[in-house]
Amino acid sequence: KQEVTQIPAALSVPEGENLVLNCSFTDSAIYNLQWFRQDPGKGLTSLLLIQSSQREQTSGRLNASLDKSSGRSTLYIAASQPGDSATYLCAVDLGGGATNKLIFGTGTLLAVQP
């Protein structure tokens, strides 16, 4: 059974700091891995999607890496801003036939202090 773990559960940093969020999964047979952002009272917004054959993806100040063999992914946020404050969720897509079941971690609550 695939399990996804995110560490730390919560993180508080001063504005301008670079930071890393961690995600680990137990079964390396994944189709892709995605990082989402969730703001209070709102749905999820997809940030980055890494295919299983890729090592990393970048979008602006965000960089996500994937190491399937070790079952790990990291989300790097450069020069953090107060607007980055949100819950960050990683999810693995098990793929397989007609379904793409996303298995989510419990998230990291990020607070960027001005």
Added chain:
Amino acid sequence: EAGVAQSPRYKIIEKRQSVAFWCNPISGHATLYWYQQILGQGPKLLIQFQNNGVVDDSQLPKDRFSAERLKGVDSTLKIQPAKLEDSAVYLCASSPRHQETQYFGPGTRLLVL
């Protein structure tokens, strides 16, 4: 492009009552998903539709939950009767095809008393 719409945004009911949630996906998206997110946890997939057919409902408590997607567009999720442990946010998402990026709606927050 309009996003995924959900209603109602909030619902409070007593246990053993019934409740229904509605989702309108992004136009043209063939795949629709319902997730349950309990406080402090990540979302859990309840059911996945491809057009108007169910492709995965393995985690849907079928004794009390039901869902349908008529004409391959809008979808409704129903709970009857509700239990205290059903208190959660119910998220709807859609994607152009399966295994592509999923776009989420704002969710319906359900509180069962």
